[in-house]
Amino acid sequence: MRAFVLFRNLVLSCLFCLFFTESAMGWTWEPCGQEGGYFKDFAVHPENSQIIYAGSDDSGGLWKTTDGGQLWELMTADWPDMTAWQIVLDPVNPDVVYICDPYGRYGLLKSQDGGQSWEQITDGLSSIASRMVSDLLIVSDDGDSLYISTGLDREGDPPRPGDGIFVSVNGGQSWEPCGLQGETVLCLCRCGDGALLAGIEGQGLYRSVNGSAWSQVSSIPAETSVWQVDSCDSVVVAAANPYGIYLSWDYGLTFEFSLNSMYTPDVSIARVSPETEIYACTFPGLVKYTSASGEWTDVVSPPLPANLMLMGITTFGDSLLCGAFANSSIFISEDGAQSWAVLPSSPAASYLTGLAVDPNNQDIIYAANLGSYMASMNMSCLSRSNDGGQSWERLGPEAHALFVCYGSGSSNNMYCGTFRDGAYKSVDGFSSWTAIRQGDKIVLDLIEDETDPSIILLSEWDMEYSTFGIYRSSDGGGSFQQVLQVICGELLQDPQSGSFYAATMDGLYYSSDHGQTWSYSCLSSFNLQSLECHEGDIYAGTENGEIFRIYSSGIQNISGSWNKPVCVSDLLFKEDTLYAGFNGAEVDTCFVMHGGVWRTPDLGNEWEMLTGDLTVTHVFGNSPMALSGSGLLVSTYGGGVFRLGDLQGIDNPGSGDPVNQLCVYPNPSTAGFTFEVELSENSLIQVAVFDLAGRTVHRSTEIEAQSGLFSYFWNGLDDSGNRLPDGVYICSVSGSGGIQLCSRAILTGR
Template identity: 25%
Template sequence: MKSLYAAALFLMILSGSSSAQWISLGPAGGTVRNIIQDPLYPDTFYAFTDSLPTRVLMSGDGGNSWTEAGSFDGRENCAAMGTNGVLYVGCDYTLGSSTDGGATWSFLPAGNNLWYSIVPDQDHPDTVYAAGTTFTTNWVMGFMKSEDAGQTWTYKAIGSPISYGECLGVSPASYDTLFIAGYNGTTYVPLLYRSTNGGVNWSNVTPSGASTDYYAYSVAVNPSIASRVVFASTHQIFRSTDTGGSWTLASNEMSGNFRMAWSSNNTDLLLSACIGGLWHSTDEGQTWSAAYGTWPSSIKITDAIYDWSDPDIAYAGCVRSLQSSTDGGTNWVDDTSGLSLGRIASVHVCPARPTDVYVGLREWGIYRSEDSGNSWTLLPTPNPTTRVHYNSIASSPADADLVLAIDGTYNPGCIIRSTDGGDSWNWVVNRFMIAQEIMFDPLDPTVCWSGGTIYSGGGVMAVGKSINAGLNWTWTNVSTTGYYMEELALDPQHPDTVYLCGGFSNYSGIWRTVDGGASWAKIPSTDIPGTIYSLVVSPWDPQTIYAASKVGIYRSTDFAASWTKLSTEIGSCRDILLDPSSPSTMLVGTESQGLYWSEDGGTTWSNESAGMTDPSVYHLAVNPSLYYFAGTDGASVYRWTIPVGVAQQETASFPSAGLRVAPNPVSGSGTVISYEVTMNAAVEIAVYDLQGRVVASMDEGMRSPGTCEFMWNPSGSSGSPLPPGVYVIRITAGESVGTARVVVAR
C-alpha cells in the first residue's frame, strides 16, 4: 500500500530534520538502457539508467566499478560517443551532447524529431549520422546528419507518410552505405531503407519475407565488410551478403528483437538484445542460439555490445542488472557492482513484524528484507520470467506471514498470496487489469481491498473486496470509461468508508463508498486539475484528507468536497506519509524534487533529500520509532534513521509527560497505563495500529491533577482481542498530548 501512516514515530522534526541523511539500501541492480564504450580508451564505459532524470554512470576500469558522472532530464532512446570525446543522447524531440564525460549536457531546442539511433563517423568525428522520425503533416521515417559535432542538423524524410525510423546501421568500412530500419505506422509491417551515397538518396530493400512479421528495431552492418548486413523484425532475423540486394532468413525463434551488435574484433560474433532474452551468433549471423545468464530466460534485454579491444568480452543491459560475458557472449554473469538502479513500484513494512520490509521492483519481482533493509532476498513469485510490476504489497496486521501482492502489468493474474512470509506464493485472482492497490482492513484483517483499471474502452476503474483474508474476491466497476485508478484510502475511524482516486491527463476524480463497497459515488469536486496519485485520511479527523497529485499537495477539511493547495513550491507529488503521534507532521514524496516534510499541517515545507541521488520519491513507508523508507524511480530504496532520544524529547515537552505502560509487551492478562495530569482536563485515550487507524478509544472524562491509571486488556472497539503487533497509545488531556508504544503479544 502506497499510503502508510507512520505510527509511533515520536519525532521532533523541527530540531532533528536538518541533520537527517538518507542512505541507499538497494536492492542492487536495475535497468540499464544503453551501454557505450569510449572509442579510444577501451576501459572507459558509460551506462544510462532508466530513471527520471537519467543518471549517467561511468566506469574507468572495464566495468569493475561505477560512479555517477552526471544526469539530464528526460530518457534517452539511444547513446553514442565520437572519437572527439563527445557523448550524444537521442531523446524524444531533442538531442543532447556532452563534452565533459557526461557531467554537463546541452540540448537542441525541442523540434518535431524523435531520435532513435546515432552513429558518429570514427574517421571524421564532427560528422554524425542519426535516424528517427520526423513530423511534417504526418510522422515519417527520417535521416539526420550533422557536420559540426551535433550543433546543427540536416533532415531528410524517407519512406511513406506514417512510418517510423528506429535504427541506423553503418559500417566503419564505408560510411557511404547506410541502412535505416523501421516500420509502417498503419500496418506495422517492417521497413528497411538503404543509401549508397551517404544519405542523399534512399531505396526500399526490405526482405520480402519480413511482410509476415511486425516492426523492425534493428539493423547491423559488418564492421569490416560493409556488404554483410543483418536485419531484425520482431521474430525474424534476415542476412544479406550483397549490401541488401538479397536476403536469407537466418532465424525466426526470437521474441522482440530490439538491438543487434557486431564484434569489431571478430566479425563472426553478433549479439541480439530481445524483449525475450539475449541471443548470439558465432557464424556472422547465419545461425543463432540463446545466451545464458543470471536473468530469467524471457527477460527484456535493453542493450548489448562487444568490447572493441577484446572479442571475448561483452556487456549487456537488462531490466534487472548490468551483465558481462568473458566467452564471446555465450555465458553471462551479473556485473552490477553494487549499483542500486531499481525502479521501485511499492514499499511495505510488515505491521506485525516491522523488521520485515517488502519491495516491489518494476519489471522484476518482490524482494524481502528481514533486517530493515540491510540485506535483501529475491522471492520466488509466480511466473518470474514475465515482466511484472508489483505495485502494492500488504501483510496482515494479525499474521506477519500472510502477505498479498498485486501485479500491475495487465497480465491475466493480478493478485498473489503467501502464507509463509513470501517464501512461496499462489495466484488467487486472474483478471486482465492494471492493478494498483491492495490492503488489509486494520480493524478486521479478514477484510481486504484491492483496485485497478480494466483496460477496456478507455479505462474502467474496478475495486475488489475479500472477506476471507484475500482468498476470494468480488469485484465492482466503480467508474465509466476514461479514468485510471491510482489508490484506495480507508477512513481509519469508519472502515466501511473507502475512497478511491485516479484521473487521466489533466483531470482527476475521487469516488467514495460509505457502505463497505456496496455502492460508490463520485465526489463532485474539480479543485484538483491533475491526476491524484495518493490519498490519506487523517486518523484524528476523517473530515481532513490529503491528496498527492500531478500538480501538487492538497488538503480537504470537508470529506473531499473542496480542496486547498498547500504549497506553490512543490510540484508533482506521488505519496504522502502522516505521523499519527504528531497530527501536524507529514512527509511528501515528489516526482522530481525529492522529499518534503512539514510539521505545521502543510503550512510550511522543507526539502529533506540529503543523501539521495534520485529525486523521484514515489513510495514512503515506516518502521515505527526507527526508520523511514523511501522508494525511488531509479535508485532503489533509501532509509532515514530516526534520531535516538527524539521520542523522549517530544513526550517530555508535553504537560501529560509521565505516560507509562507496564508490563510491555502486553499479554492476555492486560497492562496498566498510567499518566500524569497537571491541571483539570478532559482525558481521551486512543489506540492506533501501525497504519494510523484507531483500533480502540476510551473517554476517561474529567481528571484532576495527579497520577491516573487504568487497566487495559488489549481489545479493539468491537471488544475483540487485538491481534499481536505494535500499537501506539495516545492520551489527550485538554491541550496536552502524550504517546507511548506498546507491543501486544499472545
C-alpha cells in the first residue's frame, strides 16, 4: 500500500508540473553556472556508490548525481534557498532522505523517493530557534524514531541559537522536546552501544543512554564547542573547538586529547578494522589518523591544495569526498587519500558577490567569488565566461572577492576589491594584475571618474589600523588620500552632472568636485546599500527594503509591496524601467530570509515581481545585477549566475492578455496570503491552491471580477478549516478569457 501511495503521489506531482507551463508559473530564469560552492555534507547510497548527494551551505540546496559526478541535479528546486547542512539516508530504506536547515527557513525536509519530492516536517517545532535544525539521528530499524539537534551560533551575527534536542516517534510527523532546551546543540551521534552524544556550543559534550536525561562528559573541556562527532563500534572522535580533536575507545564514556586544532569543522571515521583510520578537516588542512602509528599526518596531494581548509568530508570504503571552504569544486580520493582528483563536474552552487559585463562584448562576463575570508586559504577570486555563461574559468589573485568592475568608458582598466586583501587593477582582463591597495583592507567599492580615468575613488576599511572611509587617487591608483570618513557600501557617478554619490550607513553623501570634498545630502536615518541614477535623479536602496527617489523637488519613497525588512542589494535601469535586486542571506531571522527581483516601469507607481522560478533568490554582493545583450544577469548567494530571458520581449509583452502576473504576498507567510491579478477585462475567476503532490487543498467559488486589480485573500487553511503544514504550495488563478496563472506560496513558522 505504501508503495502505491508513493507511486500515486509521484505521478500526480509529475502531471501537475506538466500542467502548469512556463507561462503559468511566471518568469523563467536560466542557470548559467558556475560550478562549485561550499559543500558541507555528502551522502552515498549504500547499494550504489554512483548515487551521491551533495549538501550545500546556506541556500545552495541539495544536489544529486546518479553517475558518480558526471551530471548533477538540484533536488530542492521547489524549495528556494534551502540548505542541506546535514544529509541523512535511512539505512534500511535509503530512498528516505532527510536534510537539515540550521538557518531556520524550512528547518527539516523529508523525501521518501530519493529526493524527487519533499515534505516539511516541523510540527512541534514552534519557534524559529527550534527550526534551526543542525543534525538528525535515526535510532530505530523502522525509521520512526528520530532525534534532531538545533542551533549553530548563539552569539553570531546573525545569531542562530537553536533550542536543544527534539524527538519524534512517527518518522518526523511531530516533534517533542527531549532535553537541553535553550542550548545551542551543534551535532548528534549514536555510539555503538546505543548511547547518544550531543555537542553543545560552549559546554562541551553531553551523553545520554535514554535520549531524555543528559550528562556532561567530563573528559572533554566544558568550555569547548563540540562541532562534530562521529562513531563506529566503540570508537568515537569529537571535534572540540578551539582545543582540538579527542578520541574515545569506550563508546564515548571517556576521551583522550589527540590533536591540537583551533578549528575543526568535520570529522569522519573511515574504518576501525583491521586498524582505525580517521580523517579530520582542521585549520588549515586535511589530516589523517591511524591507530597503527597513533599519529595524525597532513594529507596533501594535487589537486588538493596545501593549506586549504575543508568544511565537509564523507568516507565510504577507501574513498573520500571533500568540500572546501573556498567556493570550489568537490574533491575525491578513491585510494585512502593517497591521490586526489576533482569530480568530473560539481553542482552549480557557487557564492558570488558581483558581476561585470564587457561593454564591448556582451558574451564576456566576470563574476566575483567569495572565498574563505582568510587570505592564506583562498583560490583565484574571479571567474570569467567568454560564451555568455555557458562555461567559466577561474582567474585573478588568490583572495576573497567583494566586487569586480570595469573602469570608465574611456579606459581598459578592470578592478577587483577583496576582503582583507586590498584592491587590484588589471589592464588585460585579469590575466595579470597589480595591487593598488595592500594590507589588511576590506575594499567595498571602487569607481573611476568618467571624465578623468586617473581619478579613482574607493571605499575601504583597514582592519589593522581600525580606519575606514572613502579614499581618492589622482594618479591612477598609485597613491590614495582619505577624503571622507564614513562606511560606504556603494559609490556612484551621475553621467550628466559628473557628481559622485556615496551610499553610507548614515545616509547619502555627494561630491561635485571629482571627489575631493564631500557634503551630506539626505536620508541620515537610513543604512543605504545601493545606488542608481537616471535622467539626473538618484535612487537609493536601504538595508531594510526601502527604495527612495531623490530629485529636484524632494525625496519620494517608491518602495513596493515586497516583504520587509530585506536588503536592497542593487538597483539598475534599463531604459526607463528600474530593476531592484534583494538579498535575504546572512541576516537576522527578524529579516525576510528570501530575496528576489522586482521592476517598475513608472518610477514606483507599480511594481512587478520577477523572482519566478529562481532556486536561489538572494541577489547578493556589490553590483550583483548586470545587463548582457537583451537579458538580465544576477549573481546569487549559493546558486551562481542566473539569466532572465529577453528583456526586450519581457518589457513589451503585447496586448490582449487579460492578466499580467499573479502576485502573492507576503511570501513566505505564517498567516495567509493575498493574491493580486491585474485584469484588462471583466472575467469569471476561480482561485485554487495545490500542494506539491497535486492535491487540491483550497478552491474558491467562481467570482465575477471586474477589470482592474483583482484581490483575493487565502488564510492558509484547507477547505475543511484545518491548518496546513509548513511547505510550498502552488496558487492558481483561472477563468474566462483564457486566464491561467500560477505562483508559489511558502507557509512557514505555523
